[in-house]
Amino acid sequence: MAIEKGHRFEIDFGEAFPHGLVLVGEVAPDTEYQSKEDRASGRPVRQRVDELTGKRQWKGTVTDPGETNPKRASFPITLLADVQPVPTTAEALPGMRPIELEGLTAEPKVAGQGEYKYQSYAFRATGFKAAASGGAQKSAKTASPSAGESTAKAA
Secondary structure, eight states, X not given: OOOOTTOOEEOOHHHHOTTOEEEEEXXXXXXXXXXXXXXXXTOOOOBOBOTTTOOBEEEEEEEOTTOSSHHHHEEEEEEEOSSOOOOOSOOSBTTEEEEEEESOEEEEEEESSXXXXXXXXXXXXXXXXXXXXXXXXXXXXXXXXXXXXXXXXXX
């Protein structure tokens, strides 16, 4: 029995990101590509919908302070929810806030180009939990299925 392509593995937030995550900027709708012709004709921008859950997709950029490779430290994450998820923590610096995700899943994928390919993951989550103080989040608080996308390596 093989695991099908696109399978999402439930993973505990503390296991995937033992040093936590930092949200950089704001969460915004994940929209479908719109051509010049579509824009010129005034067609409305459509938000993407997750094929498995039927929930709307929201995008945010996160940074993993535990990642040693600076090129892989920041990556996009996808949040699946009917309404826009709002972080529950205050900004540590302007535009940056520590976060913890609930309903986290990881989908293995190949990243990189040519002969420089490497194992990566698309992370999805269902929302935010209050982040632990101090940045280190080694607790087993979350382990639900669902959703966010990333090119970072999981621990």
